[in-house]
Amino acid sequence: MIELVANLHMHTRYSDGRGTHAEITSAALRAGLDVVIVTDHNIWVGDLENYYHEGDRRVLMMVGEEVHDATRNPQKNHLLIFGAGRELASFAQDTRRLLEAVIQAEGVAFLAHPVEKSAPAVHEPDISWVDWNIQGYTGIELWNEMSEFKSHLKTKLHAIFYAYNPRRVAVGPVIGTLEKWDDLLAGQQVVAIGGTDAHSFDVRLGPLHRVLYPYEFHFHTVNTHLLVPQPLGGELVDDRRMILDAFRQGHAFIGYDLPASTRGFIFTAHGIDTTANMGDEVSAERGITFQIRIPQSSGSHPVECCLLRDGKRVKTWRNKPLITHIASEPGVYRVEVFISYLGKRRAWIFSNPIYVR
Ligand SMILES: [Zn+2]
Numbered sequence: 167m168i169e170l171v172a173n174l175h176m177h178t179r180y181s182d183g184r185g186t187h188a189e190i191t192s193a194a195l196r197a198g199l200d201v202v203i204v205t206d207h208n209i210w211v212g213d214l215e216n217y218y219h220e221g222d223r224r225v226l227m228m229v230g231e232e233v234h235d236a237t238r239n240p241q242k243n244h245l246l247i248f249g250a251g252r253e254l255a256s257f258a259q260d261t262r263r264l265l266e267a268v269i270q271a272e273g274v275a276f277l278a279h280p281v282e283k284s285a286p287a288v289h290e291p292d293i294s295w296v297d298w299n300i301q302g303y304t305g306i307e308l309w310n311e312m313s314e315f316k317s318h319l320k321t322k323l324h325a326i327f328y329a330y331n332p333r334r335v336a337v338g339p340v341i342g343t344l345e346k347w348d349d350l351l352a353g354q355q356v357v358a359i360g361g362t363d364a365h366s367f368d369v370r371l372g373p374l375h376r377v378l379y380p381y382e383f384h385f386h387t388v389n390t391h392l393l394v395p396q397p398l399g400g401e402l403v404d405d406r407r408m409i410l411d412a413f414r415q416g417h418a419f420i421g422y423d424l425p426a427s428t429r430g431f432i433f434t435a436h437g438i439d440t441t442a443n444m445g446d447e448v449s450a451e452r453g454i455t456f457q458i459r460i461p462q463s464s465g466s467h468p469v470e471c472c473l474l475r476d477g478k479r480v481k482t483w484r485n486k487p488l489i490t491h492i493a494s495e496p497g498v499y500r501v502e503v504f505i506s507y508l509g510k511r512r513a514w515i516f517s518n519p520i521y522v523r
């Protein structure tokens with residue numbers, strides 16, 4: 167499989183972001199991304215979807231949409247849509263119809279920041295997902311970088327600290343999100359993705375002025391790494407289809423690439439005559455062998471790798487680059503990797519599950 171690094175969930179001037187699509191593609195090229203997915207609020211700017219080049223480098227910018235009911239207060243239930251190829255904001259008031267429209271348009275849908283509590287110190291409301299009686303979505307945005315930033319803002323002083331110390335923000339998904347994912351996984355396949363929700367906000371607090379945070383900074387942080395069968399060929403239609411398939415199948419993991427690149431992470435399951443990747447199903451009959459490869463970039467940072475089954479830890483390994491584990495029990499198996507960075511244990515990698523039946 168070929169690994170593509172994608173940064174997704176970001177806003178431009180077409181909604182409440184500060185930058186333009188051109189600024190985003192330049193920042194993505196500088197950050198070395200393969201794919202960026204812009205998702206403005208309730209507007210689909212599809213004409214700009216294309217490859218963008220600078221020297222011998224290129225990046226694919228896909229244009230999706232983040233749809234929510236703007237008449238609702240507070241504005242909960244944000245849905246990220248990729249690959250629908252059409253404007254869908256007119257369905258915003260009815261989530262079920264919206265999801266049907268996404269399926270009809272052959273797109274994929276992810277529940278954005280499913281848990282995002284209020285931050286009274288900065289007058290930000292709770293915009294968690296609440297409409298759980300739904301079906302047809304591909305997955306959830308397990309890790310949203312701006313939700314996490316918001317969760318740190320107990321006082322205005324915290325806001326100032328984190329505005330000036332962006333590298334200290336990320337520790338992992340906000341409390342409750344992983345539990346919610348495991349609950350959902352008990353009944354269905356749910357693909358997890360990581361988004362930055364980049365806006366490049368221009369923020370003023372008294373005499374202080376800061377950009378929260380530049381697009382390029384976000385692009386070095388929480389990325390979704392997609393596994394595809396062949397390299398991007400440069401044909402927009404074919405490449406987009408391959409990327410959407412990877413999202414649909416959960417052939418992906420979330421990597422927090424700031425402490426060290428997570429490129430090269432592997433989590434596979436091997437049966438007698440089958441190999442399963444993240445997102446796949448495999449039979450428990452006659453046992454399976456899991457293989458986990460920790461990216462070498464971790465260098466001297468202490469790393470802890472946990473294998474979980476149905477949300478509970480099966481085993482933990484420390485500073486072990488190659489892991490083999492034999493299992494025979496059915497369940498939803500997934501991997502979490504943590505890394506020590508700037509004096510804290512931080513989430514580094516979340517695999518998508520392998521479903522052992
Ligand atoms: Zn949102």
Ligand SMILES: [Zn+2]
Nearest residue numbers: 175177232363
């Ligand atoms: Zn957003």
